[in-house]
Structure formats: C-alpha cells, structure tokens
Amino acid sequence: MATDTPVPPGVDPTKPNVGRMYDLVLGGTNYFEADVKAVEAIRQFVPETEDIVWANRGFLQRATKWLAEHGIRQFIDVGAGLPTRNNTHEAAQAVAPDARVVYVDIDPMIVAHGRDLLKDTPHTVFIQGDLRAPDGILSHPEVRELIDFDEPVAIVLAAVLHFVSDDDDPWGLVDRYMAPLVSGSYLALSHATYDRIHPEVIERFRRVYDNANEQAHFRSKPDVERFFDGLEIVPPYDGAPPVVTFSGLWGAEEPADADSDGSRWIYCAVARKP
C-alpha cells in the first residue's frame, strides 16, 4: 500500500509531488497520501486524467521507437519520472539492444528508485539533476561515460518543461541542450497546453499544483513551437505536414481515432538538428 513506501532523506511525503502523482496515474506504487489526495482532486474535474498521462506516455514511446528506427542510439531523458513502466530504454532497446539511455530527474526518491530498478539493465544510468542546469547534466561524469557527443543524441523532454517558469527561460534551456550536439541529433518534446481546455478547469488544475512541489505553467501552441526554432520538425504521422501536434496523434496509425480529450492537453513534436 502507498503509505508503506519508505521515505528517503530529503523527501517531504506531506507535499504532493508531480513525479509521484504522474506515476500513481500510470499505475505505479511509490506514492503517499498527499499524492493520492491531489490526484483525486484533479480527477473530480478532469475525468480524462488517465487519458492525458497515457497519451503522453504513448508519444514518448512512439517517438523513441521512431528515433531508434532512424538510427539514434543515444538518449538523454530529462525529467524522466519513475521508470515504473513503458520506459525510454525499453522502447529504444526493443529496436536497438545497444541503445544507451541516460535518465535524469530532480527528485531524490525517483532517482533512488530508478537506480534500483535499472541496476541490472545494461547501457542505462539514472542521475539526479535539474533541467534548469543543462551544463551540469551534460558534463556529468556518468553522462560523459555513457554518451559519445561526437555521435547524434536525442534529448527527450517529455511533460517536464511545463514545470519550468518563463523566468527560468525554458526556450533558452532547450537551446543549451541542443547547442553542443552534432548535426543529426534530435529533440523529442511534449508540453501541457490550455488551448483546448476551459479556463476554469485550467485554473482549478493550477490551484492543485500550487500546493505541490512544482507548479504548472501551461503554454500556447506558438510558445511550444518556439522550442523547435532552428530545428526541422518531422511529420508526426504519415501524410501530415511537419507540425507540432497533440500527443495522441504523434505516430498514430489512425489519427482520427487518436484525437482524444486527454491528448488535447499536451502538444508534442520530434525535430532534427540540421
């Protein structure tokens, strides 16, 4: 049961935690009472909560598979979350068993759990790091050991930049991740939006996150498109133009069927560094 979860040092179990809340919705077991209450509060006015999370997780998996099929063998997944299920290394290594994956998260409990879970998984590391400090992540000894920066790398920023405020310049941060990478590297990114959601629902959602360890910063489509400035967006599905789209649509075989309520909470795209 959730409340039996041991509390590692530096973790406040009384504050809802965005990583644990997300994992709880995915069916994980590493959460506390505060996380359950926050998720229950959201479910009351967002009946599509599961759909939002799974549509985003689906994007992450399909994008990773696509990248591996297009020759990418190195992934740095920042804001990775608890690797309970359907992980980046599983999607990548199913295509290319030699694919190497660095997971990064800011949360000590997620990192401890991640390290434990991956201890017997080759070509993976899990490090603690803050997305807002790209240099510290890119120069981390375990990252330098696993990743060859003379070869293409995919930077994965899935459902995490909406925890970074405008004051921390999330667009500038993305540039700093992409700048040192060679041509042929990729950015795979997803981000929450208010565009198709009633403002009252967004406001209630924000209020729940105001009490959590991270606050929610929803953004418009033009704001999300700016993350891809200077990169070449790939068409999200057969026959589509190269655009930012909703999470469920990316890589969808039947885009019309994939256009769900939950999918419309999250924009995403995959883009190549020229």
Ligand SMILES: C[S@@+](CC[C@H](N)C(=O)[O-])C[C@H]1O[C@@H](n2cnc3c(N)ncnc32)[C@H](O)[C@@H]1O
């Ligand atoms: C909503 S989960 C997304 C998990 C996964 N990327 C996915 O899309 O399925 C967001 C994760 O980002 C982490 N996170 C939030 N702010 C961060 C930061 N500044 N640096 C690194 N990780 C962060 C949280 O701890 C959480 O695990």
